[in-house]
Structure formats: C-alpha cells, structure tokens
Amino acid sequence: MALPAATLRSLRHRNYRFWAAADLVSVTGTWMQVLGVNWLILSATGSATSVGLSLVLQALPTLVLGMWGGSLADRLPSRPVVLAAQIAQGGLALALAMIAMGEPRSMVPLYAVMLASGVVNAIGGPALGRFGAEVVPPEDLPNAMALGSVISSGARILGMSAAGVLLPITGMSALFLINAASFLAVIGAIFAMRRDEMHVLPRASSTGERGVGEGLRYVLRTPWLLVLLGLALVLGSLGRNYQVTMAAMSAGPLAAGSAGYGVLSTVFAVGTVIGGVVAAGRARLTLRLLLCAALLASAVQLLSGLAPGFVSFAALMLPVAASAVVLDTAVSARAQLDSPDHMRGRVIAVLGVVSAASGAVGGPLLGWLSDSFGPRLALQLGGVVTVAATMLAAALFARLAGVRLGTALREPLRRAALRRAEVVPEQV
Numbered sequence: 001m002a003l004p005a006a007t008l009r010s011l012r013h014r015n016y017r018f019w020a021a022a023d024l025v026s027v028t029g030t031w032m033q034v035l036g037v038n039w040l041i042l043s044a045t046g047s048a049t050s051v052g053l054s055l056v057l058q059a060l061p062t063l064v065l066g067m068w069g070g071s072l073a074d075r076l077p078s079r080p081v082v083l084a085a086q087i088a089q090g091g092l093a094l095a096l097a098m099i100a101m102g103e104p105r106s107m108v109p110l111y112a113v114m115l116a117s118g119v120v121n122a123i124g125g126p127a128l129g130r131f132g133a134e135v136v137p138p139e140d141l142p143n144a145m146a147l148g149s150v151i152s153s154g155a156r157i158l159g160m161s162a163a164g165v166l167l168p169i170t171g172m173s174a175l176f177l178i179n180a181a182s183f184l185a186v187i188g189a190i191f192a193m194r195r196d197e198m199h200v201l202p203r204a205s206s207t208g209e210r211g212v213g214e215g216l217r218y219v220l221r222t223p224w225l226l227v228l229l230g231l232a233l234v235l236g237s238l239g240r241n242y243q244v245t246m247a248a249m250s251a252g253p254l255a256a257g258s259a260g261y262g263v264l265s266t267v268f269a270v271g272t273v274i275g276g277v278v279a280a281g282r283a284r285l286t287l288r289l290l291l292c293a294a295l296l297a298s299a300v301q302l303l304s305g306l307a308p309g310f311v312s313f314a315a316l317m318l319p320v321a322a323s324a325v326v327l328d329t330a331v332s333a334r335a336q337l338d339s340p341d342h343m344r345g346r347v348i349a350v351l352g353v354v355s356a357a358s359g360a361v362g363g364p365l366l367g368w369l370s371d372s373f374g375p376r377l378a379l380q381l382g383g384v385v386t387v388a389a390t391m392l393a394a395a396l397f398a399r400l401a402g403v404r405l406g407t408a409l410r411e412p413l414r415r416a417a418l419r420r421a422e423v424v425p426e427q428v
Helices: 005-012 014-045 048-075 078-101 108-134 138-170 172-192 212-220 223-238 242-251 257-280 287-304 310-337 341-373 375-401 405-410 414-419
Strands: none
Touching: 005 014, 005 138, 005 257, 014 048, 014 078, 014 108, 014 138, 014 172, 048 078, 048 108, 048 212, 048 341, 078 108, 078 172, 108 138, 108 341, 138 172, 138 257, 138 310, 212 223, 212 341, 223 287, 223 310, 223 341, 223 375, 242 257, 242 310, 242 341, 242 375, 257 310, 287 310, 287 375, 310 341, 341 375
16 A cells, blocks of 8 residues: 655655665665674674673763764764765775674774774764755655654664675675675765755854853753653663563563564564654654653553563564654654754754663663563563653643643643743644
C-alpha cells in the first residue's frame, strides 16, 4: 500500500532528495563499520568489556566537546564544516581498514581511531544537524526528521545484514573500505545541491551570541526546554537502552539465546521504521503527541517485564520501538523549531550531550539492575520511573502554561506561549 503524499512531502524538494539518498548510503556504511569494529575487537581480545570501552571512547568527546561544536556550528557556514567532517570520517575509516589488514595485536591504534571519530562527531555533528535543517523549509523540517528516522532504521537493517554476509567472504577490512567510500555519497550530494534552494539559517551575529556560555545560559533560562531535556534524559537512560534489556531477557527468562536476540533486534528495527512513518505522516509534531508517545513507550516497557513468553515480548517491542522514534523525533523538532535560529547548533549539541549521557548512564545502570534483580524487574522499574517522569513533565508544562493538566494534554499550548515569552514551545 502506497504511503500518503503528506508522509513523503519533504521529497518534493530536490536538495532533500539528494540528502536522503546520501544518508541512506552513509548510514548503511556506518552500520557495516560498527559490526566490523565490534567483531575485530572481540576477535582480538575475546572481551565484551573491550567492545564497551570503544563505545565509551566514541561517546566521551560529545560530553566534553559537544557544546563547543554547537557554538562552532552557530558561528560558521554549515556546508564547509560538514564537508570537512565527512572527509575526516572517511579518512578514519581508511585508517581502520589499514589496522584490520595488519591483524593488530594491540587495541591502542583502534581505540585511538574510535576516540578521533568521537571528536569529529562532537565537533561536526551540530553543523550536520544544522545543515540538514537547511535543505527543507521550516514547515517541512519535522517531516524530514521523521523520514530521516525511517531511512536510518532501514539503513541499519541493510548495513548489518550486508556486513553479516560480506564479513566471512571479504574480511573486516572490506567493511571499513565500503564505509570510507560511503562518505563520498554525502560529499557528492552536497556539491549537487542548489545553493539558491537552501533555507540558510541565520548565524550568531555578535560575540555575545556565539559562545558556549551564552548557549548554556539560554538553556538554563528557558523552562520548557529544561523540562524537555530532563524528560529526554530520564527516558533515554531507563527507557531507551533496549539492546541491554533485550539481550538480558533473551539470555535469561525467555531462554531464546543469541538467535532470539537477533530476532528481537530485527523486530525492534521494524518498529522504528513504523514509528518513523507515523511521525512523517503528522503535519506537526506537537507537545501532546510527544507526551503521549512517552507515556505509551513507558507503559508498554513496564508491561514487557510481565510478558510470559518470547512471542508476547517480541510483540510488545513493536509499539515500544515505534513510540520511541515518535518521541525522539518530536523532542528534536520541538527543541529546534521553538528555539532561536542562531542557537540551533548549540541546541542540537545539547540534545547530543543528553543522548550521550543517557547511553553512558542508562546502559550500565540497566545492566546492573538486570544482573542484580533480573531483567524483568529492571524493565518494570524503568517503566515505573519513566511513566512518573512523563506525568511530571506534563504537569510542569501545564504549570508553565498556566492551565490545568487535563487541558494541557487536550489543547495546544501555543496561546499560553504567546502570552509568556520563552515559557513553552509552539504546540501546533
């Protein structure tokens, strides 16, 4: 069945068509590299902890340098920064290929590349997000974000599947070479875009507007954004690290083993595609939709801890994944569209920092809960906390808007926002 035209409306724009195609190629290559890196480390060390260390090294620079990257994105034109970041990542992929060809005995060179990749992401990521917002007009940005989620989910499935087929045939180095080549698609797409059809965002115009400190002050003095980020942090920590809990459930109560974990991962990926399509079909990603998605994801996560068997647990992963994507897309859309354009890079950076912190905190915490009390209780505790966090966020949004909670959930908050500067975001 064909998708409604409104779901694909961003594809009307020539520049976005180039961007979407390049994104599909690049993300596919990225996931091929992820599988290759993990397998290379496991083959050389036999340690899952070593794999975890590589993930920490990639996330750490975002926590340390993310806001600086956001400030840079708000100062400079996005296009050259994005091009430089793509060239750097391509070079790092080539370095990984050379390391793999040499059959490394030490993981230090590989860890150095992972750390460097994290630095490039921290510095170039906000500019990439800002550039992605410039290929479509503001009214189509939520749709473009949602389609981006669909593309990323599809590319993840494609990349992991292709890597699984190629790995025993070509070896790990070929996966890294393919990823290096995939960055050429992004570079080519950028050069193919028509500059007169770009919707360039205004940059910070003065020294006082450009700094990291000014970005942090904007966040701290904007109550609705603080509530939004707090909700994203809690749900990202206890309600977003499903790879940990799905693995624990497969190995434990469900007794499904690695094959079952693979099936659950596939089901989850399908759910993310569904969520992306749902979000893309919405004309606007409102606060009400955001809160409903958060509540659904949290409640179903709680129920998944009570699932009696593998089939019922897998079935619950579909709505969890779908609502999580709707939530993430709505959070990103509201944070970006309801903040000043000259702050866009720093807002994207803050979202990146929150995401990195969620992974760094939530993964080990859910792992400890699963090991100490069992994965079922970990899911249930996480669900209870995230349901409570969602209800608290809804109450805070309602209070900021000066209306009752029931009214806040039923009606857009835009009218109240217009009466109170920088209190709540646009809701319709």
